[in-house]
Amino acid sequence: MSLQFVIDGLLTGSMIGLGAIGVTLTYSILRFSNFAHGDFMAWGTYATLAVVSAIGATFGKVAPIAPLSFGWPLLVALVVGMAFTALLALLLDRVLFSRLRSQGQAIIVVMASFGASMALRSLLEFTFTSRPTYFSRAIQIAMPVGFGIRITPDQIALLLLTAVLVLGVHLLMTRTQTGRAMQALSQNAALARIVGIDVASVVRVTWIIGGALACVAGVMIGILVQIRPFMGFDMLLPMFAAAILGGIGSIPGAVLGGLIIGLAEAGAVQLIGAEWRAAVSFIILMAVLFVRPIGLFGVRER
């Protein structure tokens, strides 16, 4: 068995992990599993793609940065896309989720997110059709790095970007007042309100972080695989499995869970075949639910 699956697994795992951060935050702070999270990914990616083409139309063809397949337009577009996805999440919360939350039935919110997911995804299909597109059609030469492993410059850059983002969110959660307020709200909502935490602003920050990271994860898929309206929906099960495996509410857990599932998927592709890939996260999910439902770093519910 070739060790190449390690690189493939780490890359898939990064995409899953970045998405799972948003899932785990929504679940622990807003207390519902958001089935529309995958579609935030897809919307962010298409928004980024739209900005890239807009820049291309204004400035003409821009040469990519030395070994990478993309240039500064994609980086600018990514930032715009992240802001757009965060706004989309905030908007959806304003018109739908927050109203249902105030009615006090968590599971109705889950159902609404399922409906919103269908509508968002089909709207993408309507606008961009279901035909896959790409950021760049250029083919990159993979460099051998020993042990039979090959890696492209894009892949290295994206792994580094993931590491920086995860570290940033982790520091935000543990070292800043906002982060501590988020943790407080997830651990004990009633007590957090009593000590005067501004719940509305914590909810906003949660959606902004979740939306922005979903966009990055989507763009990673867009660069390394392809862009389709279903790209986010297909990531939903791995993201949920990663969030539960890592322990709901834990950021390092979500990332580690994502990496474990990514590696397991990549291993399964080599051993069994690519067609069974999607079953891996289900098997891991069931194993976690039977053996240790609070996950690796989870805390028991209060």
Next chain:
Amino acid sequence: MIDLIGYGAFFLTTALIFSLVTLGLNLQWGLTGLFNVGLAGFVAIGAYTSALLTTPDDAARLGGFGLPILVGWLGAMVVGGIAAALTGMATLRLRSDYLAITTFGVAVVVQLVALNAQKLTGGPFGIGFIPRPFGSLAEKPLLFNLSNLAVVAAVTLVAYLALEHLSRSPWGRVLKALREDERAAISLGKSARFYRVQAFAVGGAIMALAGALQAHFTGFIAPDNYLPILTFQVWVMLIVGGSGSNLGAVIGSILVWGIWAGSGTLTSVLFAPEQQARAASLQIVAIGVMLCIILLIRPNGLFGDRLLRPRLGKRAKVTTAKSSSGS
């Protein structure tokens, strides 16, 4: 005229098969409060089980056992019920969201098996030559459609009456009690998990039966019939009809299927053939928005009896007053 009656019968047959799925979902969600986002998976399990049991022998895949259709339907219910019971046992001791995520996973896995386990399911090409009840009448489409409608209507009626009876029985009252106030029900000595697994299993069996009916009605099944869009349609049907009410489940299904089929015909008239796929996705957007709006402004649907859980002092009084006068 004859064409119209034939089409009407065809439409109603499909709508009633949907009602059967919705009735199963109503038992799980409306009566018991269990959230199933993978019901397409259970429908598929029923369809494939019955197809395997009743089709003539096929060298390319397992079985084709050539058994009578009724055996196929019974088998579908048993396998669907067992699958639902296992899903329930794995997750019902945990938070309700975990059931949602797990059922979602079940649907994904069933879809994978349907696509890839060629020896069992025929892969992407599906299974054909599924025997149809009254297949000998296929020469006369009108009679054939009407007799199919009669069979499906009879099965739906039996399921409806059985569910009505169940929801009034002590068993159904325990489920409602668990839904409304779990702690109070448990303190009366009812095992929440045990009752919930039962309700989930019975609901799964009904969905599987609906899948089997559909398979024998069309005579051909393929993985594409059981995509997440099916789950979504049935949810909209139940929410429109009103969760908790069996009558609402049936009427909601017929209504939403009418809107769906009608808007489908409309788009096929209005749009050029190459634009049809895009128009179809717009249809889904409309239904998704409709679901969210109903949840926002009329969460009880047309006939629903589902109470909002008492939260604040004032509202709690109102709802308890309503529920005591209602029962």
